[in-house]
Amino acid sequence: MSGAVYALIVNACVAVLFAATFAVVRASYPQQRASGWFCATYAIGLFAPLSELGVRFTAMPIAFTASSYLALVLSMLCFTQGVARLSGQPPSRAAAAIAIMALFGRVLLDDGARNTIGYGFVYQFPYYSMLLLCTMMAIRAVREQRDPWWTALGIIFAITASHFMIKPFFAAAFGSGTTMRDYAASNYALFSQALGGLLTIASALAVLLMIVRAVLRSTRAESETDMLTCVANRRGFERRANALIAASRREGREMAAIMLDLDHFKQINDRFGHATGDAVLQAVGQVLIQTVPRDALVARLGGEEFVALLGCAGLREAGQVAEEIRMAVTRLGAGLPRVTVSGGIAKLRPRDTLVTLLDRADRQAYEAKQAGRDRIYPPFSSAT
Incomplete structure (x- = not known):
């Protein structure tokens, strides 16, 4: 079994763990609505590595290729809306527009050569675009809330967006394969899945810490407030x-x-x-x-x-x-x-x-x- 397959399995396990964690937070603290969006992010995102495994080990590569891309785009859309909720900003209409454009662009890419920079930029468009939106929301949150945690989160988003923007160059340089099945067996896939998995974990942990901090603040405020008069106890x-x-x-x-x-x-x-x-x-x-x-x-x-x-x-x-x-x-x-x-x-x-x-x-x-x-x-x- 190749390293790329191991990376896909690890990413699938990570997605399950984070989806379960955010689901527990959402069920325990209903007021933390952002956690519901992040739960959906990793629950939907789970189908991306599973689909890429399906490309490699089944006779239906086209169906799994489509489901992989669809899962990633929808998970990024949920992630962006979760960041909007977490930062107290309105849902991002731009993210929904990017998702629609990405799916339309992916259909047009079917006849393109995978090992080109142009193909890579179109393919990675929803990821770096939505992460740049998240970066902008983090910057706005820093200005409005003066919270250094949002600075750290913005840096993580910017690094992850940069990762997706430079991936086309690596794909062209090291070869990502002419088909999805070739990609799943390539060394480039190992690099892409491993680094992408690390950045996914960093982003998930960062937003989870933000939510946990909000939960702790809310719990402390409730324990220190007189519920009848709404002043301090x-x-x-x-x-x-x-x-x-x-x-x-x-x-x-x-x-x-x-x-x-x-x-x-x-x-x-x-x-x-x-x-x-x-x-x-x-x-x-x-x-x-x-x-x-x-x-x-x-x-x-x-x-x-x-x-x-x-x-x-x-x-x-x-x-x-x-x-x-x-x-x-x-x-x-x-x-x-x-x-x-x-x-x-x-x-x-x-x-x-x-x-x-x-x-x-x-x-x-x-x-x-x-x-x-x-x-x-x-x-x-x-x-x-």
């Missing part, structure tokens, strides 16, 4: 707050915390039901998101207790924001009972930890409740 708040405090100290910026507690919230649940209580919590969460500065960190620590961490803010600035929140909470909207909130503010001190900062703000919120509720402590006039 305690775990997410503590992780991000410690990083913000460290950055504030490093850059010499002020920082303040606002602790908020809904007044008599248990009575709302008892009188109107837990569904209404949940609606109130959701509305309060939205008030905080809409009122605090865009760079502030908002969280629900549990029950009816919320917190906001404000960068570049002292007691006075935090007091203004807290008063705006307090007033907005009293007018949540039609269909919801009237709610008030008590809050406390505290400024970050040189020796503070997150625990001591929140503890002082919490004690101020307790003082506000003791003073009659529906107020912020220390009072705005004394928050200097």
Whole structure:
């Protein structure tokens, strides 16, 4: 058995493994739609090496020659659409046009001489064209997302596109055979399948890593988000707050915390039901998101207790924001009972930890409740 046949078998096995991997990702994380396109890429692409084996070992070379090319073109089309999904760009109409042109051009090549550069360029047209489209999408993603991972992916796409563009020269120089059966038995086929297989693995691993990274980010975001109010939960708040405090100290910026507690919230649940209580919590969460500065960190620590961490803010600035929140909470909207909130503010001190900062703000919120509720402590006039 020749080296080219071994390379075809290895490529078929690689296609099966990647198709199965992307299928598992798609089934486990339905929101990762790009993985469905990549699963289709390698499931369809599997028929290319199998067809080339069919060319060599069956009496129907014409049928397997056609199925090999069709499988490769369709798999490249799926790959390009997967890259578009992964980068957050619209599906590529150009890729579909390239696929149609490639199939039409392949029909016209039937009477051409295989060992010519012109034949090779037409034959390889869908591969390098679609990979150049993928390279362009990666470049656009780098510009929009500032993500170095897309830079690496773009380099892999560009190298793979270059591989397909120089293949016609190697085919003409080393001989790819005058028929598909001659090609399958040639040394050029071994070179083409081996190098093509390596680049296929590199591209598949690169996009798989991108998808895995997106899955991990999504999973972490879900684990650190309060599903009811859509603000951070305690775990997410503590992780991000410690990083913000460290950055504030490093850059010499002020920082303040606002602790908020809904007044008599248990009575709302008892009188109107837990569904209404949940609606109130959701509305309060939205008030905080809409009122605090865009760079502030908002969280629900549990029950009816919320917190906001404000960068570049002292007691006075935090007091203004807290008063705006307090007033907005009293007018949540039609269909919801009237709610008030008590809050406390505290400024970050040189020796503070997150625990001591929140503890002082919490004690101020307790003082506000003791003073009659529906107020912020220390009072705005004394928050200097």
